[in-house]
Amino acid sequence: MTDRIKDLFDAYAAGRVSRRDLMRGAARLGVTAASANFLLGSSAIEAMAADYDWQAQKGTAIKLLLNKHPYADAMIADLENFKKLTGIEIAYDVFPEDVYFDKVTAALSSKSDQYDAFMTGAYMTWTYGPAGWVVDLNEYIKDPKKTNPNYAWDDVLPGLRASTAWNGVPGGELGSADAKQWCIPWGYELNNLAYNRKMFDKAKVSVPKNLAELSATAAKLTKDLGGPYGIGVRGSRSWATIHPGFLSGYANFGEKDFTVSGGKLKAAMNTAGSKAFHQQWVDMIRESGPKNWSTYTWYQVGTDLGAGASAMIFDADILGYFENGGDNKERGNLGYAPFAANPAAKAPTPNVWIWSLAMSSFSKKKDAAWKFMQWATSVEHDLFGARKMDFVNPVRASVWKDAEFRDRIAKSYPGYLEQHDISAPGAKIYFTAQPLFFDVTTQWAETLQKMVAKEVQVSEGLDQLAAGIDKQLREAGLG
Amino acid sequence: MDRSSFVERALRGLLLTLIVIFFLFPIFWILLMSFQTNEQILRIPPSLSFVPTLDNYRALISGHLLTSAGSLDIAFMRNLGNSCCCRPVPWCWR
Amino acid sequence: MTSQPIDESVRVVHRRRVEWLPYLLSLPALLVCVGILIPFVTALYYSMLRFRLNLPALKGFIWFGNYTNLLYDAEFWNTISISLRYTAITVGVELVLGLIIALLLQRQTLINNMISVLLLLPLMTAPAIASLMWKLMTNPNFGILSYLVSLAGVSDFRWASSPSSALFTVVLVDVWVYTPFMMVLLLAGLRSLPQQPFEAAALDGVPRLFVFFRITLPMLSPYIITASLFRLLDAIQQFDIVYAMTQGGPGNTLLVFQVRAYLEFYQYTNVGKSAALLVVLWVITYVLSNIFIKNWLRLRARSHASA
Numbered sequence: 004m005t006d007r008i009k010d011l012f013d014a015y016a017a018g019r020v021s022r023r024d025l026m027r028g029a030a031r032l033g034v035t036a037a038s039a040n041f042l043l044g045s046s047a048i049e050a051m052a053a054d055y056d057w058q059a060q061k062g063t064a065i066k067l068l069l070n071k072h073p074y075a076d077a078m079i080a081d082l083e084n085f086k087k088l089t090g091i092e093i094a095y096d097v098f099p100e101d102v103y104f105d106k107v108t109a110a111l112s113s114k115s116d117q118y119d120a121f122m123t124g125a126y127m128t129w130t131y132g133p134a135g136w137v138v139d140l141n142e143y144i145k146d147p148k149k150t151n152p153n154y155a156w157d158d159v160l161p162g163l164r165a166s167t168a169w170n171g172v173p174g175g176e177l178g179s180a181d182a183k184q185w186c187i188p189w190g191y192e193l194n195n196l197a198y199n200r201k202m203f204d205k206a207k208v209s210v211p212k213n214l215a216e217l218s219a220t221a222a223k224l225t226k227d228l229g230g231p232y233g234i235g236v237r238g239s240r241s242w243a244t245i246h247p248g249f250l251s252g253y254a255n256f257g258e259k260d261f262t263v264s265g266g267k268l269k270a271a272m273n274t275a276g277s278k279a280f281h282q283q284w285v286d287m288i289r290e291s292g293p294k295n296w297s298t299y300t301w302y303q304v305g306t307d308l309g310a311g312a313s314a315m316i317f318d319a320d321i322l323g324y325f326e327n328g329g330d331n332k333e334r335g336n337l338g339y340a341p342f343a344a345n346p347a348a349k350a351p352t353p354n355v356w357i358w359s360l361a362m363s364s365f366s367k368k369k370d371a372a373w374k375f376m377q378w379a380t381s382v383e384h385d386l387f388g389a390r391k392m393d394f395v396n397p398v399r400a401s402v403w404k405d406a407e408f409r410d411r412i413a414k415s416y417p418g419y420l421e422q423h424d425i426s427a428p429g430a431k432i433y434f435t436a437q438p439l440f441f442d443v444t445t446q447w448a449e450t451l452q453k454m455v456a457k458e459v460q461v462s463e464g465l466d467q468l469a470a471g472i473d474k475q476l477r478e479a480g481l482g
Numbered sequence: 483m484d485r486s487s488f489v490e491r492a493l494r495g496l497l498l499t500l501i502v503i504f505f506l507f508p509i510f511w512i513l514l515m516s517f518q519t520n521e522q523i524l525r526i527p528p529s530l531s532f533v534p535t536l537d538n539y540r541a542l543i544s545g546h547l548l549t550s551a552g553s554l555d556i557a558f559m560r561n562l563g564n565s566c567c568c569r570p571v572p573w574c575w576r
Numbered sequence: 577m578t579s580q581p582i583d584e585s586v587r588v589v590h591r592r593r594v595e596w597l598p599y600l601l602s603l604p605a606l607l608v609c610v611g612i613l614i615p616f617v618t619a620l621y622y623s624m625l626r627f628r629l630n631l632p633a634l635k636g637f638i639w640f641g642n643y644t645n646l647l648y649d650a651e652f653w654n655t656i657s658i659s660l661r662y663t664a665i666t667v668g669v670e671l672v673l674g675l676i677i678a679l680l681l682q683r684q685t686l687i688n689n690m691i692s693v694l695l696l697l698p699l700m701t702a703p704a705i706a707s708l709m710w711k712l713m714t715n716p717n718f719g720i721l722s723y724l725v726s727l728a729g730v731s732d733f734r735w736a737s738s739p740s741s742a743l744f745t746v747v748l749v750d751v752w753v754y755t756p757f758m759m760v761l762l763l764a765g766l767r768s769l770p771q772q773p774f775e776a777a778a779l780d781g782v783p784r785l786f787v788f789f790r791i792t793l794p795m796l797s798p799y800i801i802t803a804s805l806f807r808l809l810d811a812i813q814q815f816d817i818v819y820a821m822t823q824g825g826p827g828n829t830l831l832v833f834q835v836r837a838y839l840e841f842y843q844y845t846n847v848g849k850s851a852a853l854l855v856v857l858w859v860i861t862y863v864l865s866n867i868f869i870k871n872w873l874r875l876r877a878r879s880h881a882s883a
Contacts, residue, residue, distance in 0.1 A: 105842045112629055112845070130630040130845055230526070240825030242843075294716040295737030297826035310524040312717045330521050438630045441843045453827040456739050478645075479631060498680055502691060505698050505752065508709050511720055515712075523712075528720045 055151035060371040061090030067375070068110065068121035069095050070103040073325070074190045074358055075122065077392035078379055085378050091371050111136040111363065119366035120376055125167045125357050125432055126242070128185035129440050133171050138362040139183040143373050150373075155382055158399045162431040163188040163357055173437040173481045174263035186359035187380050188398040190388075193353035193430040194251040195422050197308060197323020198315035200338045202228055206314075214252055214283055214344040217317070221291035224314040233291030235304040235316040240452060242444035243300060246434075248317035249284065249451075250354040252344030254433035256280055260443065261435040268437055268482045270469035272447065273462075280344075282461045285454045297452045309333055317342060319356065320422065321395050327416060328393075339418040341425040352429045357398070396423065403427075439479060443472055616858075622851035629845035642852035651828060651836075655853075656860075659832045662743065662818075663811040666750045667804055673751065674758025674803070681759075682766050692763060699756040703749075707820035710749045711736065736821050739829045746830060749817050754810070758803050765799030766792075794878075801872040805865060812861055833857040 069075040075097060082093055096118075098106050104127060110118055111131060123131070131137045143149045144156050156164075165178020167186050175182075196217075198210065206227045211217040221233025237244045250260075258277045261268045271277070288296055293307060305322040307313040309331030316323065320339060327337040343351040360376045362369060378384060382401060388394025389408045402408060403423075412419050434440065450468045453459045459467070476482025515523050517534040541547040542558045626638045646652040677695070681688045698706065713721045714735035725733050736745040769792070777787045793800075815834035818824065824831040824839060833853060840850035 108842050108845065134630045134632060134845070240823050240827075294732065295734060297737040298711070298822060306524060307717065310521070310526070310718075312524075312526060330519060332521055332524075438628070439844070442846075445839070445843060449825065449827055452825055456826055458739060458827055479628070480634060494680055497676075498691060501677055501680075502694065505695050505756070508706075508713060508752065509697055509701075511713060512709050524718050526717045527723050528718055 055153075057089045057151070057374065060368070060374060062092075063368050063371040064092035064094065065119040065366075065368050065371050065375060066117060067093060067095040068107060068118040069097045070122045070358075071097050071099045072122070072358065073393055074388070077388040077394045078384075080392060081384060081387060085375065088378065089371075089374050091374060093375065111365075114365050116363070116365045116367050118363055119368050119372040120360055120362050122189070123186055123359055123361045125186065125359065126246075126434070126440050128167070128359075128361060129169060129436050129438060131361065132169065132183060132185045133438055136364055137185050138364050138369065139185065140187060140362065140373075140376075141184045144184065149370070151377060153382070154377055155399075155401070158382060158401050159188055159380075160191075160398055160400055160427065160430075162427075163191055163355070163398050166355065166432040167357060167359055169436045172266070174261065174266065174268050174435055177432060177436055186361040187376055188357045188359050189380055190394055191355050191357040191396050191398055191430075192319035192321045193355050193396070193423070193426050194247045194318060194342075195320045195323075195351070195353060195426055196315055196317055196340045196342045197320065197326070198338055198340065199231075199308065199311070199313075199333055199336050201333075201336045202231065202311075202314045203338075210338075210340045212343070213346040214280075214287075215346070217342075217344070218283060218287040218290070221287060221315070225291040228314060231312055231314050232293055233314050234287060235293060235299070235307050235313040236288065236296070236318065237301060237304055238288070238292075238296035238299045238448075238452065238455070240297070240445065240448050241300070242441050242448065244448040244451065245444045246354060246356065247301070247319055248342075250433055251342070251352060252284070252317070253277070253280055254352045254354065255343050255345040255348050257345075259433075259435065260447075261437065263435065268435065268476050270443075270472040270476070272472075273465040273469040278462050278465055281451075281454065281465060285451070285461060288455050292455075296455065308337070320419070320426075324395055324416060324419060325393070337416075339416065339422045341422040350429050351426045352433065353426050354433050355430045357432075437481060439472075439475060439481065442475060446471060619851045619854055622847050623855045625848045627847040629847060638848075642848050643856070645849070646852060646856065651831065652853075654828055655831050655833055655836050658743070658830060659812055659857075659860075662747065662750075662814065662832060663808060665743075665747050666754070666811045666814075667807045669747065669751050670755045670758045670807060671800065671804055673755050674762050675800075677755070677759045678762035678766050681763060684767070692759070695756045695759060697756075698753050699760075701753060703753050703814075703816035704820040706753045707746075707749050707817045710745070710752070711821055714745065737826055739826050742822060742826060742829050746818055746821055749821065750811065750814065753817070754807060758807065761799055761803040761806075762796065765796050769795050794875075797875045798872060801868060801875060805868045805872070808864060808868065809861060812864070813857065 075095075079095070085091070085093065103122075107121055107123065107127070110121075111134075123137075128137060132139075144154075150156075164184075165182075167188055168178050168182035168184045169175060170179050170182045196210065202224065203210070206224050208220050208223055211220045217234065224231070224233040236248050256276055258274065258280060259271045262271045263269075293299055293303070293313065301318060301322060304313075304316050304318050305326050308316050308323065309326035309329070311333045323337055323339055326333070328334055341351045342353075343349075360379060362372050362376065366372055380398070382399060385394070385397045385399050385402045386405060386408070389397045389402050389405065390411065395412075397403065397408075409420060434444075437443075446468060450459070450464045454461050454464050473482055514530075516538050517536070518532055519535055519537065522532045538547075542556060545556050545559065547556055623642055624637060624639055625635060626641065627635045681692050701709075710721075713719045716722045716732075716734070722733065722735070734741055736742050773791050773795070774787065777791060813834050814832060815838065818830050818832055818835050819838065822830050824835045834857070837850045837853040837857070840846045840853065
């Protein structure tokens, strides 16, 4: 690239030239939009490079294990800039989500040094951390020699920083002072309503404000629309069914999965309030949920909304975001709203899923891996992803304040920013951190399936569930 | 073996036709779906009339698929090469 | 007199060479056997531990604790029940259907040969992919099968998402994939039967049903047993089809052995319990296949005597 073009982009990166002037200047110099992105990224990288020795591990090669996800796509699109910045070679394996975590378990449990860093969620680190498979990243973040000064760890939303840190004590509060940072938040999803505005107008219903209204609205939509069903929620036999909308609504009523007393856990799903919530939820699914609900993962919930087979979903906000584009039948018709299931609650309490980056304890190139993780979760890369590559939701407060990002979202996704701003303060993980997380949530999902299929009554089912879980906790020494 | 009457032969033919349909229909249907776009596949109710597209095969061979959630890298050709070469020859390219 | 010592030394050398050879020849087989036994013994060892990967502090030897825990676990009996039911239904249906198809394709005509090759296509599909294909086709919204079934009047058939029809759906997929296997074996058997008994029966004017039940079936029985044994060993360990369809759901209706063992290890990281489940599966498989093989030997001896 010529010197004049480079100088122009560097001036923008240093803040001497406004964005409008940059675009005008770039067009005058004959720079196309695509190369403009690359130049923008590389100027930002050079701004980053100023204060810290990014080239310390030049020549090493690291391998990443990635899940097939837009976050990974956004990162891969920008990978050239990382190689230029650090001189580190990156190889990666991408797996579809269905088998991704099994692959991670296989790789880590065999103590192989094949992968240096990988994508993970917070819940998985409750297994990986105590098993000694991932590195406590506090030793890197708090060390000024290892982390670049512009990293701005405190810029990451506090709820997310806390949710990815656990001290390993079953029932211990997430984000406590002695917590170990098992992974770095990369992108996150909170749970809200995404609905089809056209269908709502046609059936003349307004956006529901609590669980009772949700059931009623969904029932009315199912009846009046003559085809699509009212509400899409997940139902597969997996932890992923409990974690999104279900737990967000559950927590809004103040219900918990466990009570902790004296370091011992006791199952709390069979309280009266929990039973009432479950009854409402199960009735809603039977009345207005998808017909093969018990096979529904996030993918089916989303594609049904995008194909016009459902009127709304109570699931990850980014799911509604992606269904509003592409070649979906209902693109452009979707709206977003925050949702607090409890009529007496002041604000929503959405549970969150945080895609994060973790470092394998068995990696032989930890410093190089940390350079990658810093770069991938840096302010500059987050901005790039948010502005250009559909990287929602970004985890950094500064990115949420960025005008360009906000303009872009407000234009094509009406209501998205508002629902995020209202939901974000209460957005964190509402589960109790404990090693039997997957056992508990899978059995919970199994019980939900039985209740929807009328194989067991709600009250009885929850009592059996709580008793079974208490027994397993005792066997594991936790209850 | 001229013991089979016309009725028997007709019955035999009918049974065989039903059996062939049962076993080959899913494969035929998947073949059809490989020429449809995502939107057509997810159409309710399903229909046999559609405009065929070679996009899916193009994506397999070129290695890039554009979906509503971003671009997907498909390593199909590489994997095919591995399968073909790993059997007769002890080495295969990554 | 001079030839005697030479004879003796030749005899001595000959004897030493003969001693080495059998052992050398059976060495590869021994190595393979050891190779198979090592994972087996490891699994047995793990099944006697209380071992969770995410609770390493609790790792300890508990002898048969895992097994007694299983006995008290209601889910375990459900697993046994569903696995055995699945095996019995799939092997039974595939046997009957495979036999019918083989009988229909018995004569060596061009069409018959073409059809028998075409019918091998489902067998070449990976079972997990077949399960996904059927999952797409039975989707209540855009699935073609749901559409056709609704045209026939059954409006709300839930296929794999309802506990009452989930077993039917996975059995359907299994039948679709593996019936050609039975068909191929039984067709080979039918075509290799000696013609004399049939010609004799035709000459004597024996009714065809009698021919089928008293002549064809007994002569075919070794093939039937072999085919059933292969399918049995496969069906009781079925994983791909069930996991791809419902991951063991809805509820716990389809939690067959392998699916349960897989989930216990990969999701709950409970190595001890997973290994115990697999050892139980091995015991059941061993017992069933023993019964089959004894019967196979008996029937083969009988069919050779009668031919």
